[in-house]
Amino acid sequence: MQTIAENIGAYASTLKYEDLPAEVIHQTKRFIADTLGCAFGGYTSEPCNIARDLAGLVSSNQPATILCGGEKTSVDLAAFANDVMIRYLDFNDGYISKGSGHPSDSIAALFAAAEVSHAGGRELIVATVLAYEVFCRICDAWDNKPMGIDHTTMGVIASVVGVARLLGLTRQQMIEAINITVAGNIALNQTRVGNVSKWKACGYASANRNAIFAAQLAARGMTGPSQVFEGRDGFFKVVSRQPFELAPFGGNGRPFGIMQCHLKQFPLGNFSQTVVTAVLEARSLVGDIRDIAEVQIRTSQTALNIMADNPEKWHPRNRETADHSIPYTAAVALRYGTVDQSYFGEQYLRDKDLLDLVGRVKCSVSEEANRRSEINLCDLDLIMRSGEHKSIRVEYHRGHWRNPMSDAEIEKKFRSLVADMLPAARVDALLEQLWKLEDLPEVRTLLEMTVLSG
Numbered sequence: 001m002q003t004i005a006e007n008i009g010a011y012a013s014t015l016k017y018e019d020l021p022a023e024v025i026h027q028t029k030r031f032i033a034d035t036l037g038c039a040f041g042g043y044t045s046e047p048c049n050i051a052r053d054l055a056g057l058v059s060s061n062q063p064a065t066i067l068c069g070g071e072k073t074s075v076d077l078a079a080f081a082n083d084v085m086i087r088y089l090d091f092n093d094g095y096i097s098k099g100s101g102h103p104s105d106s107i108a109a110l111f112a113a114a115e116v117s118h119a120g121g122r123e124l125i126v127a128t129v130l131a132y133e134v135f136c137r138i139c140d141a142w143d144n145k146p147m148g149i150d151h152t153t154m155g156v157i158a159s160v161v162g163v164a165r166l167l168g169l170t171r172q173q174m175i176e177a178i179n180i181t182v183a184g185n186i187a188l189n190q191t192r193v194g195n196v197s198k199w200k201a202c203g204y205a206s207a208n209r210n211a212i213f214a215a216q217l218a219a220r221g222m223t224g225p226s227q228v229f230e231g232r233d234g235f236f237k238v239v240s241r242q243p244f245e246l247a248p249f250g251g252n253g254r255p256f257g258i259m260q261c262h263l264k265q266f267p268l269g270n271f272s273q274t275v276v277t278a279v280l281e282a283r284s285l286v287g288d289i290r291d292i293a294e295v296q297i298r299t300s301q302t303a304l305n306i307m308a309d310n311p312e313k314w315h316p317r318n319r320e321t322a323d324h325s326i327p328y329t330a331a332v333a334l335r336y337g338t339v340d341q342s343y344f345g346e347q348y349l350r351d352k353d354l355l356d357l358v359g360r361v362k363c364s365v366s367e368e369a370n371r372r373s374e375i376n377l378c379d380l381d382l383i384m385r386s387g388e389h390k391s392i393r394v395e396y397h398r399g400h401w402r403n404p405m406s407d408a409e410i411e412k413k414f415r416s417l418v419a420d421m422l423p424a425a426r427v428d429a430l431l432e433q434l435w436k437l438e439d440l441p442e443v444r445t446l447l448e449m450t451v452l453s454g
Contacts, residue, residue, distance in 0.1 A: 160178060160214050
């Protein structure tokens with residue numbers, strides 16, 4: 001019987017650009033553009049500065065580029081630094097199924113691998129589709145959160161597949177790269193609970209670095225433990241605690257996972273997108289927010305486990321905890337009429353009036369939301385001091401695949417993140433290249449276009 005690794009390797013080694021429908025190619029370009037915009041947004045963050053400083057200590061005979069800064073370093077450290085900046089704002093995409101996470105983080109590893117292998121835009125598109133496909137199908141089959149396992153455990157498998165394809169590994173080498181990766185990269189979800197640390201932006205980045213290393217080893221003949229999923233002490237026995245099968249991958253009329261991923265309208269965790277949308281709709285029904293006695297939010301148990309799981313989420317001490325807090329982001333939206341990256345600074349985290357409003361947010365489980373987890377349902381009630389109730393339901397936030405952003409909205413988001421860093425003409429040129437990615441002879445050119453001093 002074919003193993004999980006063999007199944008993935010067989011698919012990933014044979015998928016061709018010509019197999020991709022036009023809408024999948026266009027969707028992939030949309031997600032790559034959104035991801036690159038998020039990288040600009042996170043470039044000046046402290047975790048990114050740390051990653052860039054470390055990467056700057058390393059030179060390589062096969063150098064790769066750090067986005068925006070343009071520094072040259074090893075391919076694995078470039079992937080690490082680039083994903084830290086992509087992930088920092090919590091503004092990049094998401095996928096919610098049995099498991100959930102952010103498959104666009106893998107694009108950082110793909111950028112680096114594409115650069116050193118002199119791959120072009122079409123190769124990058126295929127590798128991106130593959131990474132998303134692997135991430136989404138594992139999420140469809142396995143709920144990682146109850147086991148306390150971070151989504152980067154799926155992400156590292158997605159990344160190694162895309163990287164292996166770009167580096168030209170054979171099918172067997174790709175299988176060995178998967179085996180090496182799974183055996184050595186099980187990540188803990190403690191990264192995203194309680195008082196969240198700076199490592200939140202680095203977990204998937206570390207997975208990307210390890211994925212590149214595994215692919216490089218496999219390309220040189222390193223083998224990994226066979227039956228890494230199915231064996232006596234394999235993934236099914238030790239990690240997932242039960243076997244699972246992956247649904248058929250996209251192609252030949254079957255849907256591709258990237259078509260059911262979502263983009264974010266707000267720089268928040270996946271499960272706050274509908275909450276903030278509901279709050280903003282409800283806000284328009286209120287004359288004075290001081291008249292609100294209580295905000296009642298009903299959503300899925302999974303959402304609450306991640307974003308309203310302990311008192312820290314009502315008194316966040318740092319940005320990482322605040323953007324993963326349903327109570328805090330709901331209060332920000334209610335008070336200011338929007339949520340952007342500026343509302344996570346110290347002056348807001350210590351604002352007594354804002355924290356008073358946070359304290360009025362109550363969260364509870366909706367059994368309907370549990371049953372309909374694919375839509376990220378939120379029911380919200382504003383209880384006024386007069387006793388009046390104002391109710392809003394949101395099923396699909398803007399950016400959900402059933403309520404998708406337009407290309408114009410993606411460009412607007414991109415420009416908002418890049419405008420203060422590049423002249424308008426360079427932003428225009430970068431977007432034009434992203435929309436014509438399939439015509440790009442080498443991805444290296446795209447990365448050079450991001451360098452701020454260029």
